[in-house]
Structure formats: structure tokens, C-alpha cells
Amino acid sequence: MANVDRTDRRRLRAPLSPWFRGTVTTLGSVAITMLGLLFVTFLIGRVMPIDPVLAIVGERASQETYDAVYEQLGLDKPLLVQFGYYLWDVLQGDFGDSLLNARPVSEDIARVFPATLELATLGTILGVVLGVPLGVIAAVKRGSWIDQIARVVALVGYSMPIFWLGLMGLLVFYGILGWVGGPGRLDIFYEDIVPTRTGMILIDSAIAGEWAVFRNAFSHIVLPASLLGYYSLAYISRMTRSFMLEQLSAEYVTTARVKGMSERAVIWGHAFRNIRVQLITVIALSYAQLLEGSVLTEIIFSWPGIGSYITTALLSADMNAVLGGTVVVGLIFVCLNILSDLLYRFLDPRAK
Amino acid sequence: MSDMTLRQWLLTDAPSSRRHARLSSFYKGWLNLRSNTMAMVGLGILVALVLAAIFAPWLAPHDPFAQDLGNRLAPLGTPGHVLGTDSLGRDILSRLIYGSRITLYIVALVALLAPVAGLLVGTVAGYTGGIVDAVLMRITDIFLAFPRLVLALAFVAALGAGIENAVLAISLTAWPPYARIARAETLTIRSADYISAVRLQGAGPIRIITRHIWPLCISSLIVRVTLDMAGIILAAAGLGFLGLGAQPPSPEWGAMISEGRRFILDHWWVATMPGLAIFTVSLAFNLLGDGLRDVLDPKDEGK
Numbered sequence: 113m114a115n116v117d118r119t120d121r122r123r124l125r126a127p128l129s130p131w132f133r134g135t136v137t138t139l140g141s142v143a144i145t146m147l148g149l150l151f152v153t154f155l156i157g158r159v160m161p162i163d164p165v166l167a168i169v170g171e172r173a174s175q176e177t178y179d180a181v182y183e184q185l186g187l188d189k190p191l192l193v194q195f196g197y198y199l200w201d202v203l204q205g206d207f208g209d210s211l212l213n214a215r216p217v218s219e220d221i222a223r224v225f226p227a228t229l230e231l232a233t234l235g236t237i238l239g240v241v242l243g244v245p246l247g248v249i250a251a252v253k254r255g256s257w258i259d260q261i262a263r264v265v266a267l268v269g270y271s272m273p274i275f276w277l278g279l280m281g282l283l284v285f286y287g288i289l290g291w292v293g294g295p296g297r298l299d300i301f302y303e304d305i306v307p308t309r310t311g312m313i314l315i316d317s318a319i320a321g322e323w324a325v326f327r328n329a330f331s332h333i334v335l336p337a338s339l340l341g342y343y344s345l346a347y348i349s350r351m352t353r354s355f356m357l358e359q360l361s362a363e364y365v366t367t368a369r370v371k372g373m374s375e376r377a378v379i380w381g382h383a384f385r386n387i388r389v390q391l392i393t394v395i396a397l398s399y400a401q402l403l404e405g406s407v408l409t410e411i412i413f414s415w416p417g418i419g420s421y422i423t424t425a426l427l428s429a430d431m432n433a434v435l436g437g438t439v440v441v442g443l444i445f446v447c448l449n450i451l452s453d454l455l456y457r458f459l460d461p462r463a464k
Numbered sequence: 465m466s467d468m469t470l471r472q473w474l475l476t477d478a479p480s481s482r483r484h485a486r487l488s489s490f491y492k493g494w495l496n497l498r499s500n501t502m503a504m505v506g507l508g509i510l511v512a513l514v515l516a517a518i519f520a521p522w523l524a525p526h527d528p529f530a531q532d533l534g535n536r537l538a539p540l541g542t543p544g545h546v547l548g549t550d551s552l553g554r555d556i557l558s559r560l561i562y563g564s565r566i567t568l569y570i571v572a573l574v575a576l577l578a579p580v581a582g583l584l585v586g587t588v589a590g591y592t593g594g595i596v597d598a599v600l601m602r603i604t605d606i607f608l609a610f611p612r613l614v615l616a617l618a619f620v621a622a623l624g625a626g627i628e629n630a631v632l633a634i635s636l637t638a639w640p641p642y643a644r645i646a647r648a649e650t651l652t653i654r655s656a657d658y659i660s661a662v663r664l665q666g667a668g669p670i671r672i673i674t675r676h677i678w679p680l681c682i683s684s685l686i687v688r689v690t691l692d693m694a695g696i697i698l699a700a701a702g703l704g705f706l707g708l709g710a711q712p713p714s715p716e717w718g719a720m721i722s723e724g725r726r727f728i729l730d731h732w733w734v735a736t737m738p739g740l741a742i743f744t745v746s747l748a749f750n751l752l753g754d755g756l757r758d759v760l761d762p763k764d765e766g767k
Contacts, residue, residue: 141605148606152615156622271694271747273701276721276739279728287729404611408702412725422614423706426621438618446609 134457142450149442150202154195157435207436212428217436221418225440226311227297228410228417232402234314234337239344239402240395246345247352251360252379262349269346274339278412281335293332295414302328336413340406344398351394352387359383389460396452400445496759503755509748517564524558528715537731548733550723556734559715560741566716567745570631570700571693577635578692579685582642587673587681589643590650601647604640612637616699620708627716630709634699638692645688649681683760691753694746701742717742 165181173181182188186197201208207217250262285292293299297313302325306317314333317325359365360383368378407419414420418437425433475492479485497503516523525544532553540548547556589600607615619633653659654677662676703709704718712719717738724735 141602144602145606145609148603149609152606152610153618156618159622267747267750271698271743271750273698273705273718273721273739273742273746275702275705276735276742279721279725279735280739283728283732287732400611404614407613407617408705411706422617426617427707434618434621438614441614442610445611449609 135454138450138453138457142446146443146446147199149446150199150439151195153435153439153442154198156438157431158191158194202439207439208432210425210433211430212425212433217432220421220433221436221440223311224416224418224421227415228403228406228419230312230314231333231336231409231415231417232340232399232406234333235340235402235406236344236395236399238337238341239348239398242341243345243348244352244391247349248356248379248384250349251353251356254357259353262353266346266350269343274343275408275412277342278336278339278409281339282412285335292335293328295412297329297332297415298325299328299332336406336409336415339409340402344402347398347401348391348394352391355387355390356383359386389456392455392459393452396448396455400448403444403448404441493759497755500755500758502751503758506748506751506753506755509744510752513564513745513748514568516561517568520561520565524555524561526555526558528554528559528562529713530554537727537734539731540733547737548731550720550734551727556720556737559720560717560737563715563717563720563738563741564745566627566710566714567697567700567742570627570634571696573628573631574635574638574696574700575689575693577631578638579642579689581635582639582644583646583678583681583685585639586643586646586648587650587677590647591654591669591673591677597647600643604643607637608640608644610637613699613702616703617706617708620703625708625711627710627714630700630703633703634696637699638696641692642685642688645684646681649684650677653677653680687753687757687760690749690756693749693753697742697746697749 165178165185165187169177169181186194189197205218207221209215210217210220213220246258246262246265250259253259282294286294306313306320306322306325309316309319313329314326317323317329360379362383365378365383368382369375373381404419406415406417407423409415410417410419411423418441422434422437422441424430425437473484474488476484476488479488497507525546532549534553535542535545535549536551536553538545538549538553540546542548545555545557547560549555550559585600585604589597589604615637616630616633619636620629623629623632659672659676662672667676700709701716701718701721704716705722707719707722710716710719712723720738721735721742724731724733724738728735
């Protein structure tokens with residue numbers, strides 16, 4: 113037994129080097145992608161018709177003040193030099209100061225991001241917990257009524273404007289039925305009770321043992337999270353179904369059935385086992401999409417996350433805040449994509 | 465030929481000319497699509513939308529911009545205002561009908577811009593290969609790496625709000641997948657024998673790409689465009705909702721939802737009706753896209 117083990121390990125180690133090389137190549141292309149992403153954002157910032165100097169000094173400033181600020185912002189340097197400065201700052205986590213409140217953008221983002229994270233995480237959990245079984249059952253019972261329902265659910269999810277569905281949800285569950293809390297994260301008299309640790313109110317209140325706050329926060333988050341969960345479910349269930357169909361038509365499944373294995377063991381023990389890796393990729397992708405897709409949801413529900421932050425900044429011409437927010441969302445998006453790619457390489461023996 | 469019906473002529477197995485063969489395969493595809501009920505429902509809705517846009521002045525019961533402050537926020541079923549009126553007393557039905565023009569305008573422009581740009585980048589990258597391919601595909605990856613809505617937001621912020629800029633922003637975020645598809649198709653076509661034959665006849669790369677590679681990429685692009693339409697409509701509506709797309713008083717559906725949002729709890733129909741319109745149209749595109757995929761691209765069936 114020990115012998116077999118050793119040869120196995122040796123066999124595993126031998127092809128590790130191409131795998132390692134593959135990972136390095138991936139990381140290299142990621143670095144280039146991120147650089148490009150920063151450059152595009154930088155360019156967007158430069159072609160903005162908003163004069164960043166005017167936004168600081170105001171309309172009635174003298175020419176000297178204007179010029180001083182112009183120089184202070186480095187706008188007199190060549191474009192590539194400006195990009196170099198920008199890159200250097202971003203690498204140090206500095207996105208400049210918000211033009212509105214003169215606070216560092218990175219601080220603002222760190223403050224609002226947990227709200228988005230909390231919402232998207234809860235939405236993804238809902239999407240996975242409901243979407244994966246729905247997809248599996250739809251594939252197993254192909255053509256049945258449950259498959260039809262899964263199809264309609266996904267189709268409606270792909271076709272419905274998220275901000276409109278959010279409004280309708282507010283109208284029905286908050287306005288008419290009164291089952292959930294309204295916009296915002298908490299009712300006003302529950303605010304500032306719980307000390308901020310993670311920034312995620314559900315976790316903070318649970319740590320502090322403030323269950324009244326927890327319940328209130330839950331009643332506020334349940335509607336927007338369900339909304340995001342629905343979109344995640346539409347995507348995840350469709351993908352799960354098509355992965356499962358592929359596996360169920362494979363010969364090893366027929367073999368297992370012929371052997372007399374129970375249907376449950378065939379489905380969950382054999383077929384589902386083989387789609388786990390693909391599913392992780394899909395879930396990571398859907399998570400990334402929720403993090404960005406929550407922009408409209410956050411506005412509907414007055415949710416103080418990064419989506420609201422970017423939009424508010426945009427409407428008040430706060431360029432640093434817009435670009436900082438865009439870069440952060442973009443980087444998270446890229447990181448989640450790489451993470452799922454690396455996980456795929458790591459978990460799927462064929463990729464090694 | 466004389467006693468052959470048009471139908472038989474179209475369904476023949478032995479076409480007599482190139483045009484005959486093309487018409488025949490088109491007709492067979494249409495028969496295939498026609499048997500798909502859901503796709504036909506989608507097509508029906510879209511035809512209705514186009515008709516509504518063309519005949520808007522005759523169909524709309526009122527001027528979409530005419531305000532009637534004495535009759536503001538009238539509920540559904542008010543005589544003369546079947547879908548009620550908005551906060552300025554404008555007839556919602558008329559605004560929806562005129563709004564279909566804006567929706568079609570946006571969809572048509574994006575459907576022209578993004579796939580053409582993608583086709584160009586993808587085929588050039590795929591056919592040329594080497595460093596050009598590497599650079600073009602890296603740029604594509606960079607744009608793919610951006611979250612779409614956020615990138616569109618940033619672009620609109622840079623360019624200024626308005627329909628044309630919204631179209632541009634959406635196209636800028638929509639072209640990379642087309643480039644990927646076109647490149648993949650090109651790579652499989654590039655080494656085909658008939659391309660070598662054409663090359664031996666002295667055709668240059670431009671002729672090969674435009675005359676021999678593009679036509680073969682079209683069908684997979686059409687499927688992708690139709691399936692993307694729903695996403696494009698939703699993105700345009702989202703930008704309109706944020707106040708970054710069409711500007712008031714234009715009856716753009718997303719902007720109408722945004723106006724109605726303020727009264728959602730008391731006067732729900734103001735925001736509900738335009739939302740239903742957006743939903744119907746993007747559903748129609750999804751249904752049609754699914755059907756087209758089965759007809760034009762049978763290898764993806766069931767996914």
C-alpha cells in the first residue's frame with residue numbers, strides 16, 4: 113500500500129512543472145490585464161468633461177489659485193507621466209481625495225464596501241442553495257413540469273430589469289404587505305447601537321449579541337438579497353442543468369445504473385461529483401457579477417454600498433471617487449475570475 | 465419548373481443556382497424556426513414593437529409630451545387614459561408607444577456597432593495570428609475584465625449623459641464577446657482547404673477576410689446578438705433609470721420608471737407600466753434568440 117502511495121505521489125509531482133508554468137503565465141496575463149484596466153480608467157478620468165480644478169476651487173477663484181491647484185494635481189505633466197504617478201498611488205492604495213468631502217477615497221470605499229459585500233454574499237448563498245438543486249432536478253427530470261418551471265424562472269430572470277423588480281418588491285412586500293423593512297440597512301432608532309467591527313451589520317450585531325438589531329437588519333436585507341439571489345439563481349440553475357445533462361448522458365452513468373446503483377447514488381455520488389469544479393467557476397463568476405450588478409439594487413434600496421457610492425459621486429462630478437470605485441470593482445472582478453481559474457486548475461485533475 | 469410550386473422549388477435537394485441554394489437554405493431555416501412556438505411568440509412581439517414605433521403618431525391617443533396638470537397621476541382605466549397619467553398628467557400609453565422608438569433606436573445602433581467592431585477585431589486577430597493576435601486579444605481581455613455596467617457608467621460620465629453616448633458606452637462594453645467568437649470561428653476556417661485554394665488564386669488577406677471569412681462568422685454572431693439584445697435593452701434602461709441615458713422629457717422607458725419611482729407606494733402604475741414594457745421586449749428577444757440558436761447553431765442545442 114505504501115509503495116503504491118509513493119509512486120502515486122511521484123507521478124503527481126512530475127507534471128507539476130507545466131502546471132506551475134501555466135499558473136505563472138496566468139498571473140502574468142493578469143498583471144497585464146490589471147495594468148490595462150487601470151490605464152482605461154485613467155484615460156476615462158482624463159477625458160471627462162468635468163474640470164477637476166474647478167470642482168475644487170469653485171467658479172469664483174482667481175487665476176492664480178486655479179493655476180496653483182492645476183499644478184498641484186499634476187495636470188501640467190505629460191499624460192504618461194501622470195499615469196505613472198497614478199499607478200504609483202494606486203499601488204499604495206491611494207485613490208486620491210474625494211473632491212467633495214476631501215477625505216481619502218480609499219477610506220470611503222473601505223467604509224462602504226462591507227455593505228455591498230454583505231448583500232452580494234447573502235444573494236450568492238441564496239442563489240447557490242436554491243439554484244444548484246433546482247438545476248440538478250431539472251436535468252434529472254428533463255422535460256417534466258419542474259424542468260419547465262426552472263426554464264421559466266431563468267428566462268424571466270434574464271429578461272427582467274433588476275431595478276424595476278426591486279421597486280415592485282418594495283411596493284408589494286414593504287408598501288402593501290409590510291413584511292419587510294424599507295430602504296436602508298436599519299431603522300433609524302437601531303442605528304449606532306452596535307460597534308462597527310466588520311462593517312457587516314448582521315455579523316456585527318450577532319457578535320455584540322444585539323438580537324433586536326440583528327432582526328431589524330435582517331428585515332432590511334432580506335428583500336434586496338432575495339432580489340440578487342434570484343438573478344444568481346437564474347444563472348446558476350441554468351448552468352447546473354446543462355452541466356448535469358452532459359454528465360447524465362455519459363457512459364459511466366449508464367454503467368452505474370446497470371450495476372444496480374440507486375438513482376440517488378448515481379446522481380449525487382457520480383454525476384454531481386464531476387460537475388463540482390465547473391460549478392465553482394460558475395459560482396465565482398456569478399458572485400463577481402452580483403458585486404457589480406448591485407449598483408442598481410443599491411440605489412433602489414438606498415443601500416449605502418459601493419454602487420451607491422459610485423453613482424452619487426458620478427452625479428456630483430467627484431472624479432476621484434468614481435475612478436477609485438471603478439478600479440476597486442474592476443480589480444475584485446478580475447481577482448474573482450483568477451481565483452476561479454486557479455481553483456479550476458487546482459481541483460480538476462485533467463487541468464494538471 | 466412550370467408545374468412546380470414555389471414551395472417545392474424552395475425545398476429542392478438539387479438547387480440550380482447559387483441564389484437558389486441560398487434561398488432554399490433560408491426557407492428551410494425559417495420552417496424550422498416556425499415550428500418553435502416560443503420563438504414565434506418572441507418574433508410576434510418584436511414585429512408589434514416595430515409597427516408601434518413606425519405608426520406611433522396614429523396609434524398614440526395623445527401627444528406624449530402634452531402636460532395636463534389638472535389630470536395628473538390618473539389611475540389605470542381612466543377614460544381617455546387607459547394606462548393612467550404620470551406626475552405631469554402625460555398619457556402613459558402614448559409615452560410607452562413613442563418610447564418604443566427610442567428602444568429600437570438604441571438596440572439598432574448597438575446591434576450595428578458592437579458586432580461589427582468585434583468581427584473586425586476578431587477576424588483580423590485570428591487570421592493574422594502572432595503578435596497582432598496577442599495584442600488584440602489582450603485588449604479584448606481587458607475590456608472583458610471590466611464589470612459592464614460600471615464601465616458603461618464611467619464612460620457615460622466621461623462623455624456626458626445622452627442617448628448617443630449611452631449607445632457608445634454600451635457598445636464599448638459589448639464588443640469583446642463578439643471578437644472572441646469571431647476569432648474562434650476564424651481559427652477553424654483559416655486552415656480550411658478552400659482558403660488555401662483562394663490564396664493560391666492570388667487573393668490578398670483583405671479579400672480573404674471580407675469575402676470568405678466574414679460570411680461564415682455571421683450566423684454565430686447573429687445568434688449572439690439576438691441573445692445579447694435583452695441585456696442591451698436592460699443596460700440602456702438601467703442607464704436611463706440612473707439619469708445617464710435619454711434625458712427628460714423624452715419618453716425613454718428606464719427614465720419613466722425613474723420618474724415613477726417617487727410615487728411608487730401611492731401611484732404604482734406610473735413605474736410599473738414602463739417596466740412591463742421593458743420586460744416584454746427583452747423577453748421577446750430572449751425567446752427569439754433561443755429559437756434562432758437552435759436553427760442556426762445546432763451544436764449548442766440544449767444548453
